[in-house]
Amino acid sequence: MTYELYIHVPFCLRRCGYCDFNTYTAVDLGAGASRGNYANMVIREMGLVREWQETHGVAEPPVDTVFFGGGTPTILSADDLVAMLDAIRSTWGVAPDAEITTEANPDTVNEYYINRLAEGGFTRISFGMQSAVPHVLKTLDRTHTPENVVAGVKAADKAGLRSSVDLIYGAPGESLDDWRTSVRTAIDLGVNHISAYALTVEPTTKMGRRIAAGTLPRPDDDDEAAKYEIADDLLTAAGLSWYEVSNWAKPGYESRHNLGYWRNVDWAGLGPGAHSHYNAVSSGGDAAAHALRAWDIAHPRLWGVALNEGRIPWAGSEEITAGENLEELIMLGLRIREGLDLDRINRVIVSARESDGSTSLRPVDAARLRPMADEGLVVIETDSTGRSRVVPTRRGRLLNDAVIERVFDLAGV
Template sequence: MYEVYIHVPFCLRRCGYCDFNTYTASDLGGGASRDHYAAMAIREMRLVKQWQIDHGITEPAASTVFFGGGTPTVLPPSSLGAMLRAVDELWGLAPGAEVTTEANPDTVDHDSIAALRDLGFNRISFGMQSAVPRVLKTLDRTHTPANVTQGVKAAAQVGLRSSVDLIYGTPGEDMGDWRYSVQTALDLGVDHISAYALTLEPTTAMGRAVAHGTMPGPDDDDEAAKYALADAMFTEAGLDWYEISNWARPGYESRHNLGYWRNVDWAGIGPGAHSHYNGVGRGRDVRSWDIAHPKRWAQAIDRRDVPWQGSERIDALEHAEELIMLGVRLREGLACTRVERAVARIPGHTGAKTIEGERGPHADPIDDLVAEGLIEVHGTRIIPTLRGRLLNDALIERLYEAYGL
């Protein structure tokens, strides 16, 4: 399985909570041009394709393509379509490939969504965040709840699948606000909803306001209660959780996101984008990341360099840790047999043993996690409970301990 992620680093306005690699026109100055961005991204694709050939990597046709940002839809549909055509020309698109773009609801209309459909897109993810205007204002969002409704309706009319993203824990958002946002998202009739806890970085405007005491910070208990409420409401409406922050009707999961959690190969195109390749040159997995600033990224491409800021090879210990970290986020669960095999490959690891019984030699610590209500065990798979999802970081650390990592 092979995926392509294309990062579009432009936004009309920087939201106060956002620390993604995004830029407004004033941020960039003369350093980059939206008009030329698609051409530069396509040039990077060609450099990456050649790098793959030089390293003996033969990828299958892309099963998913995802345009993220930033706000991809600040570019005209023709630019997004040109990048998608380049993916098809270089790697091919698998039959039924999932092709998604993120969109701020106020950057698209019926005509632009129809154009995306005509260019090969079949899925659109709207950054809804909240249905409460004052919460949107706190988040510095420029769209209105009506924009979301109009966008989802337009997508349905032209045959695109829609997803919406929500954020919980915004300062000043009470439980009633959150319940209203969740219900409004459900009333849209979409088949996929993501819900993320607000996280603050000290470099953001909101992070600085919280640090200076002019705005209350997120509260862990409040966020846990809001997560539990959303999970119950989504489940009752027929959307099942399949990854900690994602719910979908069966068959409508984001295949692209699942690929990340399953650790497939993917190429990241665009400033700051990450890539992952399994077993390069029959060696260890490789993870790389592009130069973050668009101007310096473009300069590297002009030199005909793959515009990586850096890369690393993942050793056997890191591989085992990632299997646990990724697997325990999924409803399909963590395959104990895969972890045991990975642990056995760690040089000098005294805890690596042959599989014993259904769950391997670490049954006692795992039984403790079951007793504490953090996980369920189905055959040889570990699946987090609601409590395990709420305490996922702690659960991961406990599983590291269980496997002697």
């Protein structure tokens, strides 16, 4: 059994032009949700979540992975991050080999900060590099320089922390050569994990408004596909293998936390807007346990009000039906290198037919997937025990949404 914890830190020094995450630049957002008091508020939420778990028959083991995301977690002091990690230890326990990660903007950390994280039990740091090209960083409204990234990775190496860097491709004005420069620079850092995400333009962001007004060009799908292939070629040649559509790592250095999401394990999300997922929650009495997802109140002040009143700060929750669970398993399985386990989804299909009366659902076998394999979208791998997995090819990764929809159709979802 695997249990993960995600802590959302909603503060940023400034909002990047492309960002629509639940983040805020104010120092104090009210009801105790301020930068200086944030760790105390999250620690209070831990106690309420643990109490809820015990009441609903959720017996979680020591935490396997912890991930601090944002926003900018490293806008808080290193002592605050360590204090929250210490509180996790006292609330749930932390597994001896746990992976403990924080995201970091490269210009918010220095050698002292990173050493404090290492001393406090962190094992990994994920730097928001985004690009190695100054004009692309400017378009993205990033405040750091390429030199900040180099200094951060060197400090992490010296402290014994594993490093990852995030890249974004498809920014307006970014050429193919610009992108090659960014990928090669990331590889030359010597990190063991690199993420590369296509820029998503949201209409409510500063960049979205500029594109709508015609002052910035709109990202081009063909350009982004070409950049994905460039990244895959360069990263593979450097010894980093893809293990999820947007993630590459040296063997053994995959993000265990992110793999947990894609494997649909239990996780608790703490902080404004964070989501939680549980595979077996008791409703009491003779009712069978069910899967549940929940989400925290998004605005930090209202989140803080709930905590101050002793309420678990959820905006809502919902039971995950067997049919919805099937959709998630298919969607997540077709994003990862280990692939979609056909035996597993066919067991879920049988369960969904029995529990939901979903007569439209039908098993998916290798023969029915053969046309997709013939088109070069997937490969079907069978192990020594006869278990089959469906793995997307590079073309299938580029057309991932379409691949998922076709498998949905085959399963009758």
